[in-house]
Amino acid sequence: MVVAAGDPVAVSAVGDFAAKMRANFPVGYLDQPEFIKLAALGPGVRPFVPIVMFVDRKGMVREQFFGDDDAMKKDARTAITIKAEQMLKEPAPKVASR
16 A cells, blocks of 8 residues: 655645654655646646545556545545455556566
């Protein structure tokens, strides 16, 4: 698991967040243009937070939930757990031999 914040103040907040949550996984940040590109947000779109993205082993965003999505409103923990478990069951991509 990797966590990245895409907030204008993330650079100063991410260290405190990781310490407070006792994260045992990488925690970082993206600047707003990087985050907008990764989330494929159109110009002027201001999504509800939090935003949870599932990125596969090839670096492709497979699914994302915004804070106002039904899955997040009903039971965010279950929605996130189900998707993470599905992705973890998928075989790792084969590495091309040289």
